[in-house]
Amino acid sequence: ALGDMACHVLDPVFWALNLKYPTKVQASSTLVNTESAPHAEIVEYTFPARKNLPDVGMPEVKVTWYDGGLLPRRPIELADGEILGKDSGGGLLFVGTKGKIMTSYYGMKPTLLPYSKMKDFKEPEPVIRRVPGSVDTPWSGAHERDWIRACKEPADSRVETSANFAYAGPFNEMVVMGVLAVRLQGLNRILDWDGENMRFTNISASDQIKVVTNDKFEVIDGDPKFMRDYAEFNAKDMAEEWIKHTYHNGWELPPMPED
DSSP states (O other): OHHHHHHHHHHHHHTTTTOOOSSSSEEEEEOOOOOSOOOOOOEEEOOOOOOOSSSSOOOOEEEEEETTTTOOOOTTTTTTTTTTTTTTTOOOOEEOOOOOEEEEEGSOOEEEGGGGGGGGOOOOOOOOOOOTTTTTTTTHHHHHHHHEEEEESSSGGOOOOOTTTHHHHHHHHHHHHHHHHHHHGGGSSSSEEETTEEEESSOTTTOOOEEEEEEEEEEEEEEEEEEEEEEEEHHHHHHHHSSSOOOOOOOOOOOOOOO
């Protein structure tokens, strides 16, 4: 789920906190094998301090991802019976020095915690460009149309999309770097990340990782048997391959008929 859904769910976090490259990451998960993602995982990113905004400080910050049914500690401000994240689809929890903000998935339906703080809250005037035709749902099609519009406009007069490649590129790199941390969790360390050069700086040439290739369980004559096979890899080589994957040569289309 991290490599897929985090590109949607963490977007408000990446945008609002003015993030770019994390400097550290650590992960834990259910069983990982060579063929599929784990059923559940926790990934913690550490981002360095950023330039302060006029009314908001931007110190070092940690961003933690949970999936597969795993959840953060329940906020004490949340009343009994209230869903963490506002609905069953997931959500976000911003923890600040003066309070908390909780949203549903994709950052929608934001609310202050406790809910009583919303009584005197005045919504600020919009300062960020709104995509024409967008509504409170990610499935309106407005953002896709806005992307096509930007593709057609001349570069010197183009109105950039809200998620142009300059923004989406580093964001996606951050997400999939967390996937790498899950794959490399067998190193049993907090990984140091050099985002500009796309590499981990504390994996040595001698580090090895073991990854499950086959996980079987059966009962033989009433006796439970666990049978697990592993493949062993050089961690540095595998990290470099996962970061800059060697793709196959692909396919070529046959010649198209001429008019």
